Amino acid sequence: MxxxxxxxxxxxxxxxxxxxxxxxxxxxxxxxxxxxxxxxxxxxxxxxxxxxxxxxxxxxxxxxxxxxxxxxxxxxxxxxxxxxxxxxxxxxxxxxxxxxxxxxxxxxxxxxxxxxxxxxxxxxxxxxxxxxxxxxxxxxxxxxxxxxVLESERQEELRALARALLAGTLPVERCFELGVTDGGLVIALHLAQLGSAVAAQRRLRRLRTDVERLAGARPLIHFEDPRGGQGHVVLPQGPGGGGEVPGELAARLERGLGESTHLAWAEAAGLEGIAPAARTAAEVLRVVRSLGRPPGAYSLDDVLLEYHLSRPGESGRALAGVLDPVSGHPQLMETLRAYLDEGQDRRATAERLALHPNTVDNRIGRVRALTGVDASTPHGFARLLAALVARDLRSEPSSRTPR
Missing domain, CATH: 1.10.490.10 (Globins)
Incomplete structure (x- = not known):
């Protein structure tokens, strides 16, 4: 056979x-x-x-x-x-x-x-x-x-739920799926834009892992564009302890991702507070980036005056306009900014800008002549400082460098 x-x-x-x-x-x-x-x-x-x-x-x-x-x-x-x-x-x-x-x-x-x-x-x-x-x-x-395919569909569903939650339009019964019925800590952050979708997904996974390890809770993360830009992280039942998690997270992301990151956070006492907290955190983030603040974690208390000055209204526009006569003189603007940062100390300003103290006096005098505001007086100092902040807040974040 x-x-x-x-x-x-x-x-x-x-x-x-x-x-x-x-x-x-x-x-x-x-x-x-x-x-x-x-x-x-x-x-x-x-x-x-x-x-x-x-x-x-x-x-x-x-x-x-x-x-x-x-x-x-x-x-x-x-x-x-x-x-x-x-x-x-x-x-x-x-x-x-x-x-x-x-x-x-x-x-x-x-x-x-x-x-x-x-x-x-x-x-x-x-x-x-x-x-x-x-x-x-x-x-x-x-x-x-x-x-x-199933994971992609689930992630898209979670994105839609997160978008509705942050906008305050998510039905209460769906909130149980996200574990945020008791409120939480809402973090707004800005990540650099990446060209690779694979690299972007790896970064989001690292972000999720770092947040979960720090907070001991599974976060809800939402970015309109996963490749980068502004997004939110929601931690159920936020720790309420002075922002240790955002601060540590900013440092960890810088070490792990090699990316300096601005974070802004706000607490939501209950479910109904999540959407307002998201708006507050997003606005604080815009303020610190517009002002050129260094990367790190910020709350409303850190930029309370600047946040107030950033509110829309006639007075804010008028205040920013105080420095319009000086806007065409880069040297005067640079000297005024340093003079205000140094608390009206002419010698410290001169050392910072590598100038003679008399040059500083001359330039501040020129600012006074153009604006009608004397920076050497307490009232004038406060007015010019507020005007400078209001002016910075009108510009794009990329136009300012961290100081």
Missing amino acids: SDSDAVRAITERCERRLNEIARRITATELASVPGLRELPREARDTELAASVRHGLRLFLRLARGEDVPGSRGIDHFRERAAVHAEEGIALSAVIRGHLVCSQALWSALQECARPEESTALLRLADQLLAAQARVLGEVTDTYAATRA
């Missing part, structure tokens, strides 16, 4: 016992696989058993050289892999299920083979290994692709 004839004989004997072998695999081998043994009885006895019979019959017919259409062949395993991914069955359980089925089939083939058919049995072993490699490759790829 040729090897081909022996292969046919072995597989035909095995196929006559197909239902018996399938029942044994389903009841014994697959019942021992964690993740599959927990399936509902109907799923085990019907769907799983049908897949086992299909796999056994498919291999036996292919081993004999019979043609099997794709729709009745390996496509079945792709479909089942997608279903398992949707049901949340672990990939490890799916792979172990295929492996134990292959092992059980090999045992059945040995039982059905006669002593003189050992060479044909080895041919079947080679075919079984090749089939196993192909099936596992297709199953793994299909499972991973399905999980990727």
Whole structure:
């Protein structure tokens, strides 16, 4: 008898016992696989058993050289892999299920083979290994692709929920999904724009990990553009302890991401306070970036005057206009800024700008002549300082450098 004839004989004997072998695999081998043994009885006895019979019959017919259409062949395993991914069955359980089925089939083939058919049995072993490699490759790829689609859909759903939460339009019943019904700590932050989507996703994962480690709570993170720009982090039930988490987070992001970051935070006492806290944090972030403040963590208390001056209104525009006569004189603006920063100390200003103190006096006098405001008096100092802040807040963040 040729090897081909022996292969046919072995597989035909095995196929006559197909239902018996399938029942044994389903009841014994697959019942021992964690993740599959927990399936509902109907799923085990019907769907799983049908897949086992299909796999056994498919291999036996292919081993004999019979043609099997794709729709009745390996496509079945792709479909089942997608279903398992949707049901949340672990990939490890799916792979172990295929492996134990292959092992059980090999045992059945040995039982059905006669002593003189050992060479044909080895041919079947080679075919079984090749089939196993192909099936596992297709199953793994299909499972991973399905999980990727499901994860993408989930992330998009979370983005929509987060957007509604921060805008104050999320229904209360949906807030339970996000764990923020008792309020929390809301952080606004600005990240540099990245050109690579992969790099952006890695950065967001690092951000999530760092926040979770620091706060001990799973954060809600929302960026309109995942590649960078302004976004929010919401920590359920904020710590309320003076901003240690934002401060440590800013330092950790700088070390871990190599990126200096501005953070602004505000606390929400309850669910209804999250949207206002998000607006406050976003505005504080805009203020500190417009003023050129160094990277770090800021709260409203850190920029209370500047925040007040940034409010829209006629008085804010008029205050910023006080320095319009000086805006065309860069040296005067530079000297005035240094003079105000140094608390009216002419010598410190001169040293900072590498000027003679008399030059500082002359320039401040020129500012007084142009604006009608004397920077050397308490009232004039306050007026010019407020005017400078109001003017800075009218400019784009990128137009100011940290000082």
